[in-house]
Amino acid sequence: MDLRPISRDVHAFQQPVTGEDIQHIARRAFGKAARLASAVELGGGMYNTTYRINLDGAQESFILRVAPAPEIQFASEHELMRNEYASVPYFAALGDLVPRVLFADWSREIAGRDWMVQSHLPGVPAPERLGAYSRDLWPGFFAQLGQIAGRVHSVRGPHFGPVAGAGYPTWSAAVIASITEIADDVSRLGLDAADLRKVADIAAEHGKVLDEVSEPRLLTGDLWTVNTMLDAHSPKPLITGILDLDRTLFGDPDADWTIRMATAKHDERAAFWDTYGPRRLSPAAAWRGLVYEARHLGSIRLERHRLNNPDGVRDTYQSVAAVLAQLA
Known part of the structure; x- marks a missing residue:
């Protein structure tokens, strides 16, 4: 797998997850046979850790967003990713302007963090x-x-x-x-x-x-x-x-x-x-x-x-x- 993380200070709020964890996430979201071709961490955001991921043999890219570890979240920003997930039905009127949530996992069994996989928006x-x-x-x-x-x-x-x-x-x-x-x-x-x-x-x-x-x-x-x-x-x-x-x-x-x-x-x-x-x-x-x-x-x-x-x-x-x- 081609893994391209962003180099960050060890004390930075945003922290990457390992390539092994990303592969585990892919198999949980897309099935046991899924294999990652690449995972490229994206900048721009300042809260979640975000990757553009591609599967072997697939033309379509997907977006993986990994929430901060629970213990470093502010109380006023508690479980924001879960809040976004709950919001999805209310954004129905915006149609394809918002990404589709393809898979979400709140078990924290992988990397000890919430994560979701979304469709990759064009542009x-x-x-x-x-x-x-x-x-x-x-x-x-x-x-x-x-x-x-x-x-x-x-x-x-x-x-x-x-x-x-x-x-x-x-x-x-x-x-x-x-x-x-x-x-x-x-x-x-x-x-x-x-x-x-x-x-x-x-x-x-x-x-x-x-x-x-x-x-x-x-x-x-x-x-x-x-x-x-x-x-x-x-x-x-x-x-x-x-x-x-x-x-x-x-x-x-x-x-x-x-x-x-x-x-x-x-x-x-x-x-x-x-x-x-x-x-x-x-x-x-x-x-x-x-x-x-x-x-x-x-x-x-x-x-x-x-x-x-x-x-x-x-x-x-x-x-x-x-x-x-x-x-x-």
Whole structure:
């Protein structure tokens, strides 16, 4: 087998699995006679360890994603791969834009980690392809993202909170629990989480404003440019797939990462709203947006710590302080 891992520091969060484990995975997923021709680790993602695998005698490639070891996962990111698996039926309306799950194994008998095998989506990662187009074509890309996000946000859910699990009966309960989990993770790292706990307290004090959101809708959790694939040969940006939908939840569409990114700058991404629909912010919605921003910043703090970016971690404290000044 041609095994091509990415060279990583022994202390890096993402860690490879052995060639023997990958062969074992292939036999479990495709049958005892399956033999791997190659396994190439893919970069780009920052959480799961991902391989493009090929079987002897097969033309089609597959994607193997291996979750981090359970003991190194943050509580606020607990079993994200299982959450993605539970989300699959809710993404049915997106058809072949999302990969098919061909096999999933939560037994942890191989490498002590969850893993799944998915279909290989056509195209090239958008970060590698979008820059090849002139910027006057970029609005078309963001218009497609707006249409996709709108379709996702139209899906109704049975509860608030992560797709997997029992969830919460109210949006305020889900938001407060999420911020508290993030704060607990920050504290376990030895970092100051007082600012995030203050946000959780304010959210609890004004829970009725959060609970104006009474219908849970599906949120992608992480969809933006880095999670999209583009056609390799199209004369203009054409989205062929979306990836890594493991942070899905049910709640207020305004709380989605996609909406945060769409509003972050006034540039070509303004075309997002042409297909998604106009955004009309009431004072209550604007206030909720501040709470959501604090939650996003808490997650960013954790990710920057995981990536050994202390300056980035420090920056989040200033950003949360700015949010708190507006919430107070």
